[in-house]
Amino acid sequence: DGGITQSPKYLFRKEGQNVTLSCEQNLNHDAMYWYRQDPGQGLRLIYYSQIVNDFQKGDIAEGYSVSREKKESFPLTVTSAQKNPTAFYLCASSISGQGGYGYTFGSGTRLTVV
């Protein structure tokens, strides 16, 4: 079945560490997105990519980095510069970043700073 796979489901980070969250899709979608979800807040866009080897900052990109070397993969690195990284991270994809296509979401990664 086609879908989006996020791993790991739970991730613990020590202060000062960089961690990378994985997002893989087999839907042949061109566009991919990373969102952060905090209790009581809507999803906020971190980064998005419309095509391979291209990505743009979203609303809260500081302290995060991404790469898009393959169509299927859009990993997110949470760097030590992100001061409050504890959150639920969701990856999504759509057929294209242009036009009004619906989004498909992964099951999320919960990141906790210890």
Next chain:
Amino acid sequence: KQEVTQIPAALSVPEGENLVLNCSFTDSAIYNLQWFRQDPGKGLTSLLLIQSSQREQTSGRLNASLDKSSGRSTLYIAASQPGDSATYLCAAMILTGGGNKLTFGTGTQLKVEL
């Protein structure tokens, strides 16, 4: 800047009741509006997508309407069941020079009781 608001934040109803969830958005120049369901600790599942040229969409017991001029969308759930208990999110899409952008509301947490 697009802002999306959902009212009520939480709702508890007895099984079998029909109910309406509300979503409002500030920028009426949306391309589409999408409703999602989120179970605790899980990703988002797409329920309905309404293009800006449409007035409503239906899927089973769910019906979503869109009124662009007033900046409102509603999700109607008929004959609610305990399995409908979840958080329901609406998201408005606009098209920008950098691609489409989805803005989420904070959700309505629904509990359907036996």
